Amino acid sequence: MTAKPKWFQTTAIDYPNSRPHIGTAFEKLGADVQARYRRMEGYDVCFLMGNDENTLKVADKAKELGLDPQAYCDDMARQFREVWDALDISYDVFIQTSSERHKQCCRKFAQKVYDNGYIYKGSYEGWYCPGCEEFKSDKVHAENAGQCPNHKRPLVRRSEPCYYFKLSAFKDRLLKELKENPQFVQPESRRNEMIGFIEAEGLDDLNISRHGEQWGIPLPFDPEFTIYVWFDALLTYITGIGYGDDEATFAKNWPCDTHFIGKDITRFHTHIWPAMLWAAGLDAPTKVFSHGFVTVDGTKMGKSMGNVVQPLDIIAKSSVDAYRYFFMRECPFPGDGDYSGQRFEEVYNTELANNLGNLLSRTITIPAKNYGGVFDGTAGVTPDAVVPNLNLAEFVATVRGHVEACRYNTALQAIVQDFLTPTNQYLEANAPWKLVKTDKEAAKKVLFNAVQSLRVTAILLKPFIPKSAEAIYTSFNFPTPWADVRYADAAELTAQPDDLRVTAELIDGKPKPLFPRIG
RNA sequence: GGCGGGGUAGCUCAGUGGUUAGAGCAAUCGCUUCAUAAGCGAUGGGUCGCCGGUUCAAACCCGGCCCCCGCUACCA
Numbered sequence: 379m380t381a382k383p384k385w386f387q388t389t390a391i392d393y394p395n396s397r398p399h400i401g402t403a404f405e406k407l408g409a410d411v412q413a414r415y416r417r418m419e420g421y422d423v424c425f426l427m428g429n430d431e432n433t434l435k436v437a438d439k440a441k442e443l444g445l446d447p448q449a450y451c452d453d454m455a456r457q458f459r460e461v462w463d464a465l466d467i468s469y470d471v472f473i474q475t476s477s478e479r480h481k482q483c484c485r486k487f488a489q490k491v492y493d494n495g496y497i498y499k500g501s502y503e504g505w506y507c508p509g510c511e512e513f514k515s516d517k518v519h520a521e522n523a524g525q526c527p528n529h530k531r532p533l534v535r536r537s538e539p540c541y542y543f544k545l546s547a548f549k550d551r552l553l554k555e556l557k558e559n560p561q562f563v564q565p566e567s568r569r570n571e572m573i574g575f576i577e578a579e580g581l582d583d584l585n586i587s588r589h590g591e592q593w594g595i596p597l598p599f600d601p602e603f604t605i606y607v608w609f610d611a612l613l614t615y616i617t618g619i620g621y622g623d624d625e626a627t628f629a630k631n632w633p634c635d636t637h638f639i640g641k642d643i644t645r646f647h648t649h650i651w652p653a654m655l656w657a658a659g660l661d662a663p664t665k666v667f668s669h670g671f672v673t674v675d676g677t678k679m680g681k682s683m684g685n686v687v688q689p690l691d692i693i694a695k696s697s698v699d700a701y702r703y704f705f706m707r708e709c710p711f712p713g714d715g716d717y718s719g720q721r722f723e724e725v726y727n728t729e730l731a732n733n734l735g736n737l738l739s740r741t742i743t744i745p746a747k748n749y750g751g752v753f754d755g756t757a758g759v760t761p762d763a764v765v766p767n768l769n770l771a772e773f774v775a776t777v778r779g780h781v782e783a784c785r786y787n788t789a790l791q792a793i794v795q796d797f798l799t800p801t802n803q804y805l806e807a808n809a810p811w812k813l814v815k816t817d818k819e820a821a822k823k824v825l826f827n828a829v830q831s832l833r834v835t836a837i838l839l840k841p842f843i844p845k846s847a848e849a850i851y852t853s854f855n856f857p858t859p860w861a862d863v864r865y866a867d868a869a870e871l872t873a874q875p876d877d878l879r880v881t882a883e884l885i886d887g888k889p890k891p892l893f894p895r896i897g
Numbered sequence: 898g899g900c901g902g903g904g905u906a907g908c909u910c911a912g913u914g915g916u917u918a919g920a921g922c923a924a925u926c927g928c929u930u931c932a933u934a935a936g937c938g939a940u941g942g943g944u945c946g947c948c949g950g951u952u953c954a955a956a957c958c959c960g961g962c963c964c965c966c967g968c969u970a971c972c973a
Contacts, residue, residue, distance in 0.1 A: 390973065402973050515971090567902060571968045574900050579969070608971060640973045649970090671973075680972095708909085714966095721908090724922065732935055740932035747931080795921070802936060811931035891933045 385421035386631040387413060388615050390639045391428040391475065394454030395435055398461050400705070400717055401672045401679055403689045407702060408669055408711045408784060409638040410467045414841035415781050417468075418864050424631050426618045427462065428473035429455050430611045432604075437593040447593055451476045461689055466698055466844060473618040475610055483622035484605065484613050485598040487658055492599050496544040496657035499600075502585050506536035541587040541603060548653035549581045555652065561665050563648050564784070565712040568641060568668040572648045581649065612651050616660070634663040641668040667784055670714035672705070687717060696896060699843035700726050706842055707790040723897040733798050734835070735893035738850055740805065741828050742880055742889045748814050751880035753826050761830035761871040762823070765800040770834070773797065774869040777838055786842070793838050801831040826878055829854055830871055837868040846892055853882035853889065 389409045392402055406427065413425040431451040440450035455474050462469065473480060491497050504513040507526035514526065519533055526533055555562055556573050563569035587603040588594065594604030613621075615634060620627035639647050644666070652662035671678075674685045693701050704722050707729070709715020745751055763770065773796065780789035805828055814821035836851040840863065851860050857874045858867055882889045 392973065399973085405973060567967075570901060575969070578900065582970075584970080606971085641967080642972070644968090645970070669973090710910095716909095721922095727933095727935095728922065731933060736933055736935045738932095740936080742932090744931050791921080799921095805931085806929085806937045809929090809931080814931090888932085893933080895933055895935085 382420055382422040384630055384635075385413075385416040385423045386426070386619065386634050387416075387423070387636045387638065388426040388618075388634060390637075390643060391430040391473070391611055391614050392458065393433060393435065394429045394431060394451060394458065395439055396681070397457055397688060399679060400674075400687045400689055400692070403461065403465060404672045404705055404709065404711075404715075405638055405640060405669055406462060406467045406469075407465065407705055408786065409636075410465075410469075411702075411706060411781070411786055411841045412636065412638075412784065413468055414844060415865075418840060420864065424471065424619060425469045426471040426473065426615065427467070427469045428471075428614050428618065429458060429475065430607065430614075431474055431476040432594045432610055433607045434591070434593065448476055464693060464698065465689055465701065471618045473614045475614055479623065480610075480614060480617045481595050483617035484595050484610050486622040487613055487616070488605060488609075489598045490659070491543070491654065491657045494657055494659065496547065497541055497586070498544065500540060500542045500583075501537050502540045503535065503537040505533035507531070507533055538589055540585045540589065541597065541600070542583040543586045543609070543650075543654065544657070545581050545584050545650060545653050548656055549576060551656065552576060552581070552649060552652060555662060556648070562662075563644070564665060564667045568644050568648075572644060575645065576649070581653075584650065608646060608650075609654070612646065612654065615651075615663075616655075633661040634665075636665045636667050637663050638667050638669060641670060644668045667712075669711050669784075670709070672709060673714065673716045675718045676716055692722070696722075696726060697846075697893070699846040700730060700893065703730055703790070703843050706786040707794075708787065710787045711784045726893065727895050727897060729794050730893040731891075731895045733794060733802065734850075735891055737798065737802055737805075737828075738832060738853065738892055739889060741825060741832060742853060742882055742884070743887065744811055744814070745822075745825050745829075746880055746884055746887055748818070749822060751884075753822055753829075753878035756822075756826050756874075756878045757876050758873045759826070760873045762827045763871065764804045764827050764831045765797060768796065768800070770871065771869045774834075774838070774865055778865050781841065790842065793835065797831070797838075798835060801828060801835075804828060804831075829878060834868045834871075837863050837865065849882075849892060853880065855879045855881050 387409060389405050392398060409425065413423050417423045429451065436451060437447050440447040443450065445453075451474060455472070459472060488497070502513070505516065505519040505524075506513050507529060508531075513536075514533055524532055553573065553576050556569060556576070560566070560569065563572055586606050586609045587597060588606050589603055591604045594607070595610055597603045597605060615637065616628065616632065619631045621632075637647055647663075647666045655662055673679060674687055677683060677685065679685055679687065689701060704725055705715070705717070708721065708725055709717075745753065773792070777789050777792055780786070780792065805824070808824040810821040810824040813824065832850055833854070833856050836847045839847040839850075848860055851863070855876060855878065857876070
């Protein structure tokens with residue numbers, strides 16, 4: 379027996395200022411489809427997610443609510459997980475950066491980089507607002523005529539000591555990695571941006587410390603300073619799998635096979651993060667995938683816009699799988715997408731209710747009525763292909779390629795248009811509901827073939843809509859247990875040892891609609 | 898400003914030189930009634946951003962122009 383290949387993937391960790399919206403969920407969903415697909419394909423998957431808590435905003439928010447920061451963080455973590463669980467996000471590790479374990483490992487990492495000579499003390503000079511007690515960027519300074527936009531008082535030039543990470547030392551190595559390894563940053567457009575950036579601007583050393591903060595992780599070599607948030611946030615990807623305290627688990631999983639992130643933080647993950655890892659003597663991640671953003675009714679979502687949509691609100695009106703299907707089918711994962719209630723209804727009714735759900739209903743009801751749900755004499759019979767001019771093995775290979783490249787919408791489009799719709803056409807062309815009156819055996823064979831199409835469909839849809847795919851699959855007595863099916867099983871039509879039977883629960887001879895129409 | 902991507906049917910998009918430019922959704926009409934008022938078929942609808950060039954032939958190649966979007970150091 380050979381060991382399973384490992385697959386380690388992460389999503390970005392989130393600021394727990396407010397509950398997750400559909401944009402945050404988009405990332406988790408895309409990552410989840412990949413994780414589920416990899417598990418199906420026999421990988422030993424570790425899927426890591428978490429919350430990024432060591433930020434001032436979090437401490438402020440807790441204060442505002444009169445809560446201890448830790449209590450606040452723990453409660454938000456609970457709320458986040460509630461949403462992820464409702465969306466069937468199959469994470470294996472959920473890490474909070476305020477956890478003691480993370481902090482300890484974080485300090486170990488910082489010490490290591492310091493010992494390796496990639497952190498040095500310097501000073502940071504910039505425009506400071508005494509009212510805000512923080513530095514403002516040159517941009518803010520320029521745009522507000524040298525005044526603080528909050529306090530309307532002049533910003534003052536100020537210099538304070540800090541610690542720098544020697545990012546510049548990795549410029550050539552990074553450029554080489556970016557250019558020679560196309561998989562390192564996906565999609566391609568983001569990779570080009572990252573290469574272009576270094577070529578145009580070079581790489582400057584980065585201030586990684588803050589001074590005089592209470593909430594945060596102190597630098598091990600100088601406790602006067604805390605580690606600036608993103609430096610510790612990125613480290614969850616390794617502390618979550620045991621860096622610094624469980625080397626066996628860490629060694630097994632690292633390097634990361636895919637970091638799923640939003641396109642806005644691509645630079646952190648493709649410039650700073652690999653450099654940090656190299657500075658500590660570790661490998662860079664294999665792939666960083668930058669997904670697009672979700673808009674609502676064509677406009678950017680935001681608190682100030684008052685158009686924030688939460689996943690649970692959509693699920694309440696439909697179902698988890700409807701939610702998952704919509705975003706994976708309608709929004710190209712590498713690019714941006716839009717959510718609107720109208721479009722949601724359209725996609726749901728057309729593809730899930732009418733096409734898929736109805737197909738299941740009709741292929742259950744006719745056999746149930748005419749054959750008592752048992753396809754006598756089909757044991758050992760190889761099904762006929764239902765879709766003309768389709769090489770099933772090639773088709774499945776195509777879908778697999780789309781899934782592996784995170785082109786989820788294209789994968790689903792292929793499944794619906796090239797497989798599901800033709801199955802409905804096949805039924806129409808052969809009309810088993812008529813044929814059954816003249817040639818019961820022939821009608822049975824037609825239905826048998828159609829049901830086998832549903833088997834293929836259920837397998838292909840498993841990573842996308844796990845519950846519904848299982849409901850379809852277990853509506854019949856297919857021999858391979860659901861937990862064991864792989865895409866390879868969808869690639870061929872084979873005989874089964876027992877007569878095919880309808881195993882779905884029937885009420886008055888009919889199954890419960892899988893996706894009841896909405897609207 | 899610089900670098901990158903894009904402008905194709907009402908909507909979302911496919912289509913990198915070769916017959917009358919395609920798909921899905923939406924619209925209209927017909928067939929059907931096994932099924933979730935579901936299914937199937939047909940039809941309408943496009944000066945392929947604008948102008949010029951290369952070519953026997955251009956949505957596709959080249960030049961110019963207009964417009965949109967992304968990146969340009971810390972908001973998924």
